[in-house]
Amino acid sequence: GENVEQHPSTLSVQEGDSAVIKCTYSDSASNYFPWYKQELGKGPQLIIDIRSNVGEKKDQRIAVTLNKTAKHFSLHITETQPEDSAVYFCAANDSGYSTLTFGKGTMLLVSP
Amino acid sequence: NAGVTQTPKFQVLKTGQSMTLQCAQDMNHNSMYWYRQDPGMGLRLIYYSASEGTTDKGEVPNGYNVSRLNKREFSLRLESAAPSQTSVYFCASGELSTDTQYFGPGTRLTVL
Numbered sequence: 758g759e760n761v762e763q764h765p766s767t768l769s770v771q772e773g774d775s776a777v778i779k780c781t782y783s784d785s786a787s788n789y790f791p792w793y794k795q796e797l798g799k800g801p802q803l804i805i806d807i808r809s810n811v812g813e814k815k816d817q818r819i820a821v822t823l824n825k826t827a828k829h830f831s832l833h834i835t836e837t838q839p840e841d842s843a844v845y846f847c848a849a850n851d852s853g854y855s856t857l858t859f860g861k862g863t864m865l866l867v868s869p
Numbered sequence: 870n871a872g873v874t875q876t877p878k879f880q881v882l883k884t885g886q887s888m889t890l891q892c893a894q895d896m897n898h899n900s901m902y903w904y905r906q907d908p909g910m911g912l913r914l915i916y917y918s919a920s921e922g923t924t925d926k927g928e929v930p931n932g933y934n935v936s937r938l939n940k941r942e943f944s945l946r947l948e949s950a951a952p953s954q955t956s957v958y959f960c961a962s963g964e965l966s967t968d969t970q971y972f973g974p975g976t977r978l979t980v981l
Contacts, residue, residue: 793972803969855965
């Protein structure tokens with residue numbers, strides 16, 4: 758089955774800096790890669806996703822890039838703000854099934 | 870739309886007790902999922918239902934049963950709770966055609 762590795766496990770940045778979180782996946786048949794943000798005490802919220810037919814997608818201060826050859830994808834947050842502080846999860850779909858495999862998460866802390 | 874709702878929000882059980890976690894969605898999605906979240910382990914799939922009338926095991930199904938009551942509702946039952954089932958449980962719903970999943974707010978369960 759699919760295996761998703763996520764790095765780093767924790768990331769501390771200053772307000773205004775950029776943050777990058779990286780994930781690798783094992784199944785070359787995976788074609789859908791969502792990112793979720795989870796604030797303390799809440800459920801994961803979908804913030805951006807990318808499909809394998811595109812290499813990059815942007816939504817205001819967040820962007821996701823995908824390298825199918827290397828089987829890795831990354832989340833980029835620019836001009837970070839304290840409210841970006843949360844745990845971020847990447848995921849990849851499991852080919853042939855209607856399921857997702859998640860990375861173990863990255864705790865992002867943005868200091869004012 | 871309320872999205873995905875879960876009840877209860879918190880629950881404390883004694884070892885050996887049983888309980889059912891309830892989940893409902895109002896987005897007319899075909900697929901529903903139950904995950905557990907433990908520190909450092911990310912989100913692990915317990916059971917899922919790709920469509921009304923079907924259920925399948927995920928990564929960690931032991932000790933749990935599920936019921937897809939109708940298209941809207943998907944319940945998770947612990948027949949004889951164990952301390953190892955102390956966790957936060959999330960329900961999600963989504964569409965097979967997109968693989969996108971939307972999460973509920975979670976149930977925090979403690980088994981003493």
